[in-house]
Amino acid sequence: MPPIKRTKFKLSTDELLEMFYWLKLIRAFDERLSLLVRQGKVRSGVYTGIGQEAIIVGTCFGLRKDDYICPLHRDLGAFLMKGVEPRVMMAQMFGKATGLSKGRDSALHSGVPELGIFGNTSMLGANLPVAAGIALTFKMEQKDNVVVAYFGEGASNTGDFHEALNFAGVNKLPVVFICENNLYAYSVPIEKAMAIEDVAVRAEGYGFDGVAINGNDVLAVYQSMKGARRRARAGEGPTLIECKTYRWHGHSEHDKAFYRTPEELAMWKSRDPLVTFTPYLTHMNVLTPEKEQETEARIKDVLDDAVRFAEDSPDPAPEEAVNDLYA
Amino acid sequence: MAKEITYLEAIREALVEEMRRDPKVFVLGEDVGPYGGAFGVTQGIVDEFGEARCLDTPISESAIVGVSIGASLRGYRPVAEMQFADFISCGFDQIVNQAATLRYRYGGRATVPIVIRAPSGGNVGGGLYHSQNPEGWFIHRPGLKVVAPSTPYDAKGLLKAAIRDDNPVVYFEHKYLYRRAKGPVPEGDEIVPIGVAAIRRPGSDATLVTYGAMVQPSLEAADRLAKEGVEVEVIDLRSLLPYDKAALFTSIEKTSRLLIVHEDVKTLGIGSELAAVAVEEWFELLDAPVMRVTYPDTHPPFSQILEQFTLPNVAKITEALQRLAAY
Numbered sequence: 001m002p003p004i005k006r007t008k009f010k011l012s013t014d015e016l017l018e019m020f021y022w023l024k025l026i027r028a029f030d031e032r033l034s035l036l037v038r039q040g041k042v043r044s045g046v047y048t049g050i051g052q053e054a055i056i057v058g059t060c061f062g063l064r065k066d067d068y069i070c071p072l073h074r075d076l077g078a079f080l081m082k083g084v085e086p087r088v089m090m091a092q093m094f095g096k097a098t099g100l101s102k103g104r105d106s107a108l109h110s111g112v113p114e115l116g117i118f119g120n121t122s123m124l125g126a127n128l129p130v131a132a133g134i135a136l137t138f139k140m141e142q143k144d145n146v147v148v149a150y151f152g153e154g155a156s157n158t159g160d161f162h163e164a165l166n167f168a169g170v171n172k173l174p175v176v177f178i179c180e181n182n183l184y185a186y187s188v189p190i191e192k193a194m195a196i197e198d199v200a201v202r203a204e205g206y207g208f209d210g211v212a213i214n215g216n217d218v219l220a221v222y223q224s225m226k227g228a229r230r231r232a233r234a235g236e237g238p239t240l241i242e243c244k245t246y247r248w249h250g251h252s253e254h255d256k257a258f259y260r261t262p263e264e265l266a267m268w269k270s271r272d273p274l275v276t277f278t279p280y281l282t283h284m285n286v287l288t289p290e291k292e293q294e295t296e297a298r299i300k301d302v303l304d305d306a307v308r309f310a311e312d313s314p315d316p317a318p319e320e321a322v323n324d325l326y327a
Numbered sequence: 328m329a330k331e332i333t334y335l336e337a338i339r340e341a342l343v344e345e346m347r348r349d350p351k352v353f354v355l356g357e358d359v360g361p362y363g364g365a366f367g368v369t370q371g372i373v374d375e376f377g378e379a380r381c382l383d384t385p386i387s388e389s390a391i392v393g394v395s396i397g398a399s400l401r402g403y404r405p406v407a408e409m410q411f412a413d414f415i416s417c418g419f420d421q422i423v424n425q426a427a428t429l430r431y432r433y434g435g436r437a438t439v440p441i442v443i444r445a446p447s448g449g450n451v452g453g454g455l456y457h458s459q460n461p462e463g464w465f466i467h468r469p470g471l472k473v474v475a476p477s478t479p480y481d482a483k484g485l486l487k488a489a490i491r492d493d494n495p496v497v498y499f500e501h502k503y504l505y506r507r508a509k510g511p512v513p514e515g516d517e518i519v520p521i522g523v524a525a526i527r528r529p530g531s532d533a534t535l536v537t538y539g540a541m542v543q544p545s546l547e548a549a550d551r552l553a554k555e556g557v558e559v560e561v562i563d564l565r566s567l568l569p570y571d572k573a574a575l576f577t578s579i580e581k582t583s584r585l586l587i588v589h590e591d592v593k594t595l596g597i598g599s600e601l602a603a604v605a606v607e608e609w610f611e612l613l614d615a616p617v618m619r620v621t622y623p624d625t626h627p628p629f630s631q632i633l634e635q636f637t638l639p640n641v642a643k644i645t646e647a648l649q650r651l652a653a654y
Contacts, residue, residue: 102434109432113400119432121424129390130425133397133405140379160420163390170385324435325469327493 011222016286019057019218021295023274026053026077028299029086032307033076033093037253041311042093044254045106049074051216051248054273055180056081058221059148059241062229068116068147070131072124072180073108074247075150083115090306096313102324103316125155128164128177135173135238144233147175148225153242154185156199162206165240169206174232176225177203179242180215186251187259203240215243216273219280246271329511334504337479337512338368338444341486342406344516346376349404352490355382356391356408356444365410366446366505388417395441396426396495404440404490412447412499413459426495427470438493442486447475448501448540448590450638454629460539460591460622465497466568466600472521473568475499477542479510481565484519492521501540508543524571526578530558533584533651536575536601538564541588541639548644557652567597572604579605583614584651588639593621615654620647 011019030048037046049056052074060069060081071078079089084100092099093106100110100119111119118134120127131149138145155161156179168175179199183190196202203210214220221243228239246268250257281287332340345352353376354369360383363370373381384391388409395405409415415422426439449458465473472494476482482500489496527542528549537545542563549559560578564570579585585605587598602617620639628634 100434100436101432104434105432109428111429111433111437113433113437118397118400121428123420123424126389126393126420126425129387129393129421130397130400132390133394133399134401135397136394137398137401137403160389160393163385163387164393166385167387167390167394324431324433326472327430327438327440 013286016281016284017291019061020277020281020287021299022057022061022077022081023053023218023277024295025299025302026056026080027274028303029076029080029089032303034249034253036093036307043095043106044252046093046253047073047107047251048249048253049077049247051268051272052180052182052245053077054218054221054277055178055215055243055245058218059176059178059225061222062226063148064145066116067145068118068131068134070118070120070127070147070149071108072120072150072152073122074180076108078150079108079117082117084112084117086302087306087309090310091313094310094313095316096310097316097320098309098313102320104320125151125158125160127151128160129167131175132164132168132173135168135175136171138174139171145174146229146232148178149175150178150180152185153179153181153183153190153199154188154193156202157193165203165206165238168238169208172235172237174235175238176228176232177238177240179240180245181242182245182247184247184251184260186255189259198242200240200242208238208240210240210242212242212244215245216271216276218273218277329513331509332479332512333506334479334482334500334508335366335368335506337483338486338500339370339372340512341483341490342369342372343375345487345490346372346380351402352404352406353380353382354406354408355384355395357384357386357410359383359408364408366502369408388414389421392418392421392441392443393425395443396421396429396439399439399441400437404442406442406444406490409443409445411457412445412461413456415443415445415461418443419464422465422471422495422497423468427468431470439495440493442489442496442498444498444500446502447499448503449627449634450503450540452629452631452634453502453627455626458627460589462497462499462567463591463596466597467595470495471568472496472566473499474521474566475501475539476565477501477504477508477539477563479508479512480517481519481525483512484517485521485565487516488518488521491518496521499539503540519565522566522569522571524565524574525563526560526574527563528559528561530560531581532557533559533586533648534562534575534578534582535559535586535588535644535648536562536564537588538567539590541590544639544641545588545644547641548648551641551645552648552652555649557648559648570597570601575601576609579609579612583612584654585613585617586620586647586651587617588620588644590622590639592624593619594624596621615651618647618651620644
């Protein structure tokens with residue numbers, strides 16, 4: 001694992017601490033969800049992104065409110081960073097009336113247009129043409145907003161991926177395509193699914209740049225994203241950033257993930273985005289033990305409050321099953 | 328003032344007038360730009376509105392629909408052309424899983440005002456992949472609206488209604504009618520509301536429900552029956568989802584006999600639903616079994632001999648009406 005690069009860009013102490021907070025919050029949120037599933041309080045629809053947090057933090061950090069994100073089923077953190085309250089996300093996972101979809105879906109198949117959040121369906125890759133459509137309107141209006149479209153390496157084998165990248169490339173749309181390459185599509189390892197090593201090379205076929213980076217290094221992700229964002233805002237078209245990472249849990253919480261070895265998991269845990277970022281912050285005198293404790297206490301409060309809110313929230317009225325089908 | 332124009336011209340008029348009225352309306356699809364569309368529907372549109380609002384796309388039906396959805400999330404009203412309704416299967420997932428469900432899973436916080444124009448239907452020697460009537464796939468999906476005009480007047484008025492509707496609308500325009508159907512179309516802003524049927528011919532002895540290119544042969548068959556002393560009421564559904572249940576009820580209450588005619592295949596075409604509703608809710612009104620004249624459960628063949636064998640026509644409808652009246 002290469003050491004974290006010393007940054008050439010300026011991030012203030014507060015900004016670095018904010019990144020740290022988000023990494024910790026997203027990790028803790030997913031861990032809490034995992035626990036709630038085991039306790040039987042959350043039924044299903046939990047696809048954690050534990051181990052992949054640096055991708056979300058590195059790409060969402062510094063986004064504008066009027067930029068759009070198209071997150072995946074594993075990207076709960078992106079919803080939080082874009083402005084959805086943790087208690088609303090928790091209520092969503094509980095299937096309560098106060099969740100984003102009023103109990104109609106526990107997973108992240110929802111969205112908040114006014115916050116620039118467009119959630120995926122379960123058909124992976126299907127959010128990418130929609131991301132291109134959102135970006136097309138920014139281009140029509142000659143605005144400098146960007147759209148961040150997330151997908152897994154598995155989804156890069158779908159037709160929608162290729163149609164969307166081609167469309168975005170030929171129309172020079174302001175999209176940053178973020179590949180969360182966690183090496184497995186459910187149980188199928190990448191080497192059984194594609195004959196290339198890097199998803200990033202697929203960008204070349206559509207006329208724009210692709211880059212493969214260490215997706216567990218939040219600063220590396222941030223740096224790549226910053227460049228891609230700048231190019232998109234300047235009308236220079238899309239970029240594909242492939243973030244190499246690993247999901248610690250199974251595909252979903254009921255998946256025991258027997259298809260991979262304990263050694264492989266242990267090796268990737270040594271590359272934990274938090275374990276590698278924290279010493280850097282300490283070394284830079286950004287993070288002190290007190291600050292770390294303070295952050296952890298704050299996160300515990302946020303999550304306790306979120307769970308309490310979700311548990312106390314009303315179930316949806318049964319007739320919500322047939323509401324909101326039409327405007 | 329009403330002037331006589333073709334069905335195809337009526338569609339174009341609706342597009343042009345809506346694009347002039349609302350800058351958020353734009354068209355996209357394969358060959359819709361300078362070429363003017365495979366059938367010429369979008370001829371001249373790029374000259375008046377420019378390429379940004381008349382966008383030629385790659386052969387990517389899924390992206391065409393997905394991009395439309397993305398644009399609609401930002402307040403646009405895209406009208407996407409599927410070159411042939413047969414090709415809509417390539418964009419199927421975006422329509423049924425993305426567009427149809429979006430408002431529902433967003434807890435009612437978003438609308439998807441897109442129109443998908445789909446040139447459908449046979450009797451033009453198009454063969455397997457240029458003749459299909461896939462409306463049955465879409466009336467089976469809550470969250471969508473489905474319309475199928477039979478006259479130039481309705482082609483224009485329904486397209487205007489579809490563009491102004493806040494829901495995804497699949498608009499089936501029948502290829503056979505493009506240049507063969509000619510009729511009066513008002514210059515002004517005449518809207519044909521979605522969900523309202525039209526009585527094309529009043530009658531008291533039997534109800535014939537149909538739509539699209541089957542309206543004309545149905546009227547001719549009704550004329551033949553009139554010579555035999557049987558007055559058939561011909562109802563043009565115009566909208567298939569939602570369909571005008573009240574109009575059906577009013578007619579069946581009067582006639583006690585129901586024949587359904589459609590060019591879609593028999594099994595689970597809309598006739599199945601109409602027949603089920605008739606016997607489920609109006610059983611005591613009926614004096615005869617509900618009958619259907621439809622395409623047989625087969626693919627649209629190329630040879631004229633084969634195609635004429637499959638298509639419903641005046642003789643087949645007349646024969647069914649005679650049986651229905653005699654029952």
